[in-house]
Amino acid sequence: xxxxxxxxxxxxxxxxxxxxxxxxxxxxxxxxxxxxxxxxxxxxxxxxxxxxxxxxxxxxxxxxxxxxxxxxxxxxxxxxxxxxxxxxxxxxxxxxxxxxxxxxxxxxxxxxxxxxxx
Numbered sequence: 001x002x003x004x005x006x007x008x009x010x011x012x013x014x015x016x017x018x019x020x021x022x023x024x025x026x027x028x029x030x031x032x033x034x035x036x037x038x039x040x041x042x043x044x045x046x047x048x049x050x051x052x053x054x055x056x057x058x059x060x061x062x063x064x065x066x067x068x069x070x071x072x073x074x075x076x077x078x079x080x081x082x083x084x085x086x087x088x089x090x091x092x093x094x095x096x097x098x099x100x101x102x103x104x105x106x107x108x109x110x111x112x113x114x115x116x117x118x
């Protein structure tokens with residue numbers, strides 16, 4: 001099903017935080033969707049992120065802050081224990097957040113993220 005935007009020819013700039021198999025599946029899908037422009041991939045393990053960036057021919061970024069500056073949305077593919085850190089930074093900048101799986105292992109953190117998103 002195609003995405004429907006209020007504005008014709010609108011493109012969502014999305015970055016990925018975290019390198020794992022799910023991130024690679026997301027990249028496969030996002031690269032096939034003209035509604036998305038992949039702004040880059042970040043991981044604290046720079047060599048892993050650089051390798052995936054080369055494989056998918058997308059920008060590697062060495063700073064999460066820089067990734068957020070370039071993105072309308074961020075696809076967080078880090079271990080769940082890091083979700084709060086990355087999502088809260090994004091939400092405080094009014095950047096949309098995509099998770100696949102748990103928001104957090106801690107109910108208080110999950111509630112804080114929901115409050116930030118409102």
